[in-house]
Amino acid sequence: MEKLLISRLQPLETKMLKKILSNPKRLFVCVSLIVLYGIYSGYKLPISMYPATSKPSVNLWVPYGTYSAKKFRADFGSQIEAQLEKISNNQTKIDEIDAYYREESAFYEIEFAWGTAYDMALKEVELVAASISSQLPREIADMMGVWQRNSNSGFFAASLYSSEIGIRKLYSIIHPILKPELDKIKDAENARIWNPEKYSLNIKLLPEKLAQYNIFPKTIRAQIRAALDSFSGSNIKIGAKGQRFQIQSSIENLEELKRMNIVINDKIFIQLSDLAIINYGKDLHRERSFKTNGLNSLILFANPKSGANIKTMSEDIMKVLRDKKHLLPKSLKTKLIVDPSEAIKSSVLSLSKDVLVATLMAVLVLYLFIGGFKNIATAAIEIPLSMVISFIAMGMIDMNLNLISLGGLALAAGMNVDASVVVLENIFKHKEVWNKLNKPLDRFQQRLQLVYEAVSEVALPVILSISTTLIVFIPMAFTSDLTNAVLGDLARAVIFSHAISGLVALVIVPAVRVVILNSQKEQKAPLDKPFTKFEQHYENLLTVLIKKRFKKFFAICIPFTLLGITGFTIFPHLPKEVIGKPGSDWIYMYVNAYDTQSARHMDNILQEVEKKALATLDPKQVDYTWLEMHNRNGGQIMFKMLQRKNLDAAKLKLKELFTNTANRNYYISTWNPAQLPLPEEKHFLVTITGSGEELYQTASRLKAFLNEDGTYQRIKVNPANNSQYSYTFKPDPIRWNILQRAGSDLSLSDIADISQLSQEPSKLGDLEVNNEQVSIEMSLRDERYTQIKFLENYPLKIQNKVIPLKALGQFESVKTISSTHVRDGQEQVTLSAFLDDENNNWEVLAKKMANKIKNNLDTIITSDQVSLEIQYPQKELKSSLNQLAQSLILSIGLIFFLLWMQFQSVKQVSIIMMTIPLGISGVLIALYVFNSYLSLNSALGIILLNGITVNNSILLTEVTNELRKKGLRGLDLILSATKKRLRPILITSLTTILGMFPVALGLGDGGKILQPLGIAVCFGLIFATGMTLFVVPILLYQKEKSLNITENIGQPLILNEQDTTAQSEYLS
Known part of the structure; x- marks a missing residue:
């Protein structure tokens, strides 16, 4: 098979490669044009913090109007849930539908799958809402709302x-x-x-006037809305031109609104100003x-x-x-x-500097090991060329420049010189042979022939090495959801850049060498002498190890033993996260106050908290604060720090100063206006299912259990605190029937409407006042009817008599459930717990807490009808890591298949792949030592490292096979192979390691995001390369020894003329 592959590649090389190299100027012109277009494409690429991900979440809000929560759920709730579930199909797949039935409204959260188009998701829910609205009362249908919950966390x-x-x-x-x-x-x-x-227009209805004329708010509301309506017809022909036919609203200004006649019983006309006080002023709500x-x-x-x-x-x-x-x-x-653009610019600029540093690091390695300006430039040109040309491919698939794609380019910057180094090294070797044979290099055709022979010799190993690196990304194409959304751009950036680097190494680098090659001896590199000593020490140590007994046992056992030890001892204890968070200079504090009476009271509380916080913090550290009151029970204060280094200490001070009480709840965290919107990172999650009061009592007991334990600093129950008293009105059937027979229009919904208008105004529409569109709101004159005695005595006119509302039924306080959460038709309560210390291993703590709960179930669960399930709190992370684990296994299989196609030897392929467990062990050790996370980035680093580490083994195995054909056997064969490939292996490994070193440091605004990837690749490769230089040669020696051909070493070899001359070079 190997011969077949080579025989097929050689004609292709002869026709294509040689033809391209024969006219370098034409090649350089074409490349220059491509580079210019690449620079233009890079300039046009949009810049963002993260890839453009797509996971829509759409909300549907339906007010009950005068319905109770129980009646609305019975009449419409199940129907709405069923229609929403029908949306799910191949194009708009729904992950979850959560329905919340609260005191005043129903709220539906529809979570779509990753990759669903935002506009399509919104459109589907809007169609369902339109269908539902035709079946609902108008006052409910008019107030329904559909909106998309914003996936961007910033503003x-x-x-x-x-x-x-x-x-x-x-x-x-x-x-x-x-x-x-x-x-x-x-x-x-x-x-x-x-x-x-x-400002707004507020129509304050007078209850005594409504009773006098026996009219209810619904009548006034309907007539005002009808008067505000306007319509548009078709074009009307008037002379030569047409004019649009318009039906104007009957009310167009404030005076017309005041003079509007309200029709009562089709015969009485009362001006609105006689029934209400109409105020134009500041919107008090x-x-x-x-x-x-x-x-x-x-x-x-x-x-x-x-x-x-x-x-x-x-x-x-x-x-x-x-x-x-x-x-x-x-x-x-x-x-x-x-201003999120500033945060994005800062983070992207920081990572762009890392890419530049990675490039300079790679150039430094080339200088130290290769030397000579021309040599360095020839190899280093691969980095900017592959990067710039990648911009063309990125633009074609609508990628953008973000922290993830830039991380891919930073990673590729160190890897991309690998192929050029191998090509250059082989050109230098061939040049040495030509010099020993006294072959001239003055003519272009002579230089072309030398370069062509050198490139042809390593073309297949170079292609194979690049293929094994890129093939690990093939399984990534089959990942979905969060994995593809977060890592897709990084994988694509590496694929584009590294694949292009192969073309540069095999075409452009040889073309440059054809032009500048001469017969002069290559300039020595700065590390030539130290490297010669290192090479000798390495050879001596390798010889000692090869001659040791049980070397095969140790060479095989070490990789798998290390993998087993790290897998069982380190892997379970690594903290997990989806992706690192960017740096921030904002502290976010949310304040909940449960004892406030008004918006002004809440505003005063926030100002007091702000003043107290600023008195505690160093004034020189805070740039400015921003206070936002959301409603009468909550608001936020944001502190903009002057220097990021002071943020953690300031946050700790605020947490110590503001502790939660019965009436106050404080949530203090960092915030970045451009951070990636990801699912909330819960650290513990329990789902409780059942029904009735027992369900919420169990949730309350579980929350108390967690609070007493103290492991978690923040505990959230959804729905929260459902047990409360409602003031109810139960109509008297006999009196109500008498009322209906008397022809009264009074209905139970009218009573609920009166209560609602006592506190919350009803929006009727808009009207232009003083050249400004203002909203028209209708309410009762004051809020007296929110008090029991006033509500019970609300005046109603029945048969020319005014009676209090309490005469028609009975009022009493009843304990009720204020909010119900339904998922998949099952009523449930979820309890989420969070840790303030993000460095804690939440998985280990969650397992401990799960055991504690299981041991105390009898004291937590209040009824046999209630069940409690402890769930994995970050299911998207778990799913993503499982997908990456499958990708790891599949990538190993693909690498094995690709290598077997080349070497046709299971033993050789197994030896090459022995570096994979070494690489995985190295990553786990590095993450543990540097207290880093097992995230999607570091998991990708493990997969990527598989492709990188086998490249070194491929180089060793390939040259071993080559030298075996030259006649070398036994220990001389292995030592000659390692000596010939030691320099390229160290160069390629060091360029990749140092290229990722700035990322591993995690410096800059966006440094923490990709730091686990940098640690995984950088330190994992250090460990894997160091072990590979001993494990693989030992196993290659054992394979050579098992062939039982070492006795032929002393026999004469049949070599061609060139080989005879160069034999001493190979044996040295």
């Missing part, structure tokens, strides 16, 4: 303020100028200016507010579309602000609060 925020102009007036000036341009930003889901002092360094301001806020480029979005917003600056007030000040 853009800038504060806009003026010392001379008030916020409201400032908004009225800048909003018309900026809004049209902000709406054009294609990567933004929405880009808007938030005005905390926005607008609870959200922002402060920068304690000052109120407008906020220019934008969040990206799912899958969009957040860096491009931020840059487009900044361009809008610059372009419109001349139209804005001169006193306007802008302060960037969150």
Whole structure:
């Protein structure tokens, strides 16, 4: 088979390679044009922090209106869940559907599979919502909402303020100028200016007037909405031109709204102003507010579309602000609060420096081992050429420059010179032979012949080495979900760059040598003398080991023993994570307050927390703070640190200062505006299934058990705290029947509507007031009817008599379940626990906690109808690592098949592949020693290392076979083979190791993301190479010895003229 492969390759080389090398100038012109196009392609590549991943999550929100949660779930809930499940198909596969039935609304979370198009996922849910809305009451259908939960964790925020102009007036000036341009930003889901002092129209109904005219809010609501409706018809021909037929709304300004007649019983007309107080003023229900360094301001806020480029979005917003600056007030000040583009630029620039350092490291190795400017340039040219030409391929498949793809290029930078080094080394060897034979190299054809012979000799090993490196990525094509989303760009970058490096090594490098080759002796490298001494010591040590007894046993046992020891002792204790997190200079604090009475109260709490935090932290370390109140029960404070090195100490101080209490809950963490949106990293997960009060009592007991144990610092129950009292109204059947027979329009939904309008306004539409679109909201005059005595005495007119509501039924407090979580038709509660110390081995702790719970089940579970299941908390990580394990096994099989096709010897292939367990052991030891993580990156490093480490064995085995054909046998054969390939092995290994060294250090903003990959490849290869230089030669010697041909060493060899002259060189 080997002869067959060579015989087929030789004609191809003769026709193609020699023809290409015969005209170097034409080749250089073509390559120059390709390089220019590659530079242009690289310039056009979009830049982002991470690859453009696609895992849509769509939310559907349905308010109950006047329905109870129980009735809505019974009448519509199961139907909605069933219709959502029907969405799942080959194009829009659904992973999970979670339904939450809360006190006032139903909420559905639809998680789609990785790779599903965002727009298709949203469209499918919108179609279901449209279908459902036709079956729901209008007041519910009109309020339904469908939106895509943003997969980007970052956002853009800038504060806009003026010392001379008030916020409201400032908004009225800048909003018309900026809004049209902000709406054009294609990567933004929405880009808007938030005005905390926005005005609204509030229609405050007067309960006594409603009772007087026996009218209910639903009637007024329906008539106002109808009056606000406008419609568009077709074109009407008027003379020569057509005009669009429009039906205007009957209310177009505030005065018309006040004068609007409400029709009662088809005959009575009452003006709206007689039934309600109509106020135009600040929206009192607008609870959200922002402060920068304690000052109120407008906020220019934008969040990206799912899958969009957040860096491009931020840059487009900044361009809008610059372009419109001349139209804005001169006193306007802008302060960037969150700009993700800066974080992305910093991280990408940092890793780009790593790529440059990797290139320089590779050049340094070439200089030390090869020497001579021409020699270094010839080999090093492979790095920039392969990288630049890769940009063309990356652009063709819509890749972008991100931390992952740049990590692939950094990894490839060290690997890419391997093929050039092998080619150059062989050209030098052939040149030495030609010099000994006194063959001239003055003529072009002579140089061409030498280079061609040298390249032809190593072409197959070079192709085989590159193939074994690239073939490990074939299984990656069959991975899915998170694995492909995170590692796909890295794999593609390595494939493109390394494959192109093979073409450069076999075509461009030889062409350069054809041009510059001469008869002069090659310049000695700086490490020639030290390397000669190292070579001698290595040969002596190898000779001693080969002559030892039981060498075969040790050579075979060492790799597998190491693999077994590291697999059983180190692997289970390595902490696991999906991917490293980028560095950050933001501290994020979320404050929950359960005892607040109003938005103002919550705002005061946040300001007190901010003041206390700043008093504790060093003022010189905090650049500025940003406070955002979400609602009356929660808000966040963000601290922008001046220097990242102070962040961990500051975060620890805040955690010590703010501890959770019964009424306060604090969550303090770091945050990066451009970090990869990944599934929440839970450290412990329990699913409790059942129904009724027992289900939630079990969850409560389990939470108390975990709190008492103290292993986990943060525990979250979903749904949370379901046991609470509801104030219920039970209608009296007899009185209600009398009421219906009397012709009253009163319904139970009217009573619920009255209660809702006492606290939450109902949005009716929009109206233009003072050249500004404001929302129209309807509510009761005040919030008295949220109090029991007022609600019970709400006036109702029955047969010309006004009676209190309590006369029609009975009020009482009843313990109820406020929220229900349904998955796959089964009611359940999930409990998630989290560790603050990310360096803790959460897997080991989770196993210990699982055993504790199992030993205390009797005290935790409250009923036989309730079941408790402890689940793996990071199922996506587990699935990804399982896929990579399968890829590892498949890649080993592919390498074996490829090597067997070349060598046709199971023994030789087994010897070559002995480096694989050495590489895996080296990675595990390195990750353990450097306290790193077993992540998707480091797992990929293990797979990649399989392809890299066998290359050294291939070089040794290939030259051993070559020298055997020359007549060498036994110990001389092995020592000559190792001596001939020791320099290329060390060069190729060192270029890869030093190329990944900057990544292994994890420096810079994005350093932590790829650090496990750098550690895996860098230190794993050090270990594997060191062991390979002894294990493989020993096994090759044993194979040679087993052939029982060592007795032929002393016999005369039949050599050709060239071999006779060069024999001493081979034997030296």
